[in-house]
Amino acid sequence: MVDTVKVLSTEIALSNTVGNTVNSAKMVRIINTNANISEKVRLCYANGDVKATTTVGHKGTDFSKFILVKEPTDIILTSGAVVVRATSVAYT
Numbered sequence: 583m584v585d586t587v588k589v590l591s592t593e594i595a596l597s598n599t600v601g602n603t604v605n606s607a608k609m610v611r612i613i614n615t616n617a618n619i620s621e622k623v624r625l626c627y628a629n630g631d632v633k634a635t636t637t638v639g640h641k642g643t644d645f646s647k648f649i650l651v652k653e654p655t656d657i658i659l660t661s662g663a664v665v666v667r668a669t670s671v672a673y674t
Contacts, residue, residue: 587611587649587671596666601626601657607670608654613647614638614666620645622661625652638666 591605596612604610614621618640625634633656639645649671650658660666 586674588674590670593667593669596660596668598660601659604668605670606654609671610650610668611671612650616664617641619664621664621666624659626657628655
């Protein structure tokens, strides 16, 4: 994985009801800062159909943050109430 990324947008909280393109990003840094609960993240086509799902681990685990590669029109949602944050990034 690349050690350095360029942050392209303000970090936002992802919703479990309304999808977000995260500024039409192609790469998104996903992070879960909750100390106890892991959360499922859904990657969806623009029409809302699920493209893929993955789990972001709780804070302190190896999978509490990662870079998600997506199409600019794809939207991201969480599956629950845990706050998962996202920001668009680029490799440097």
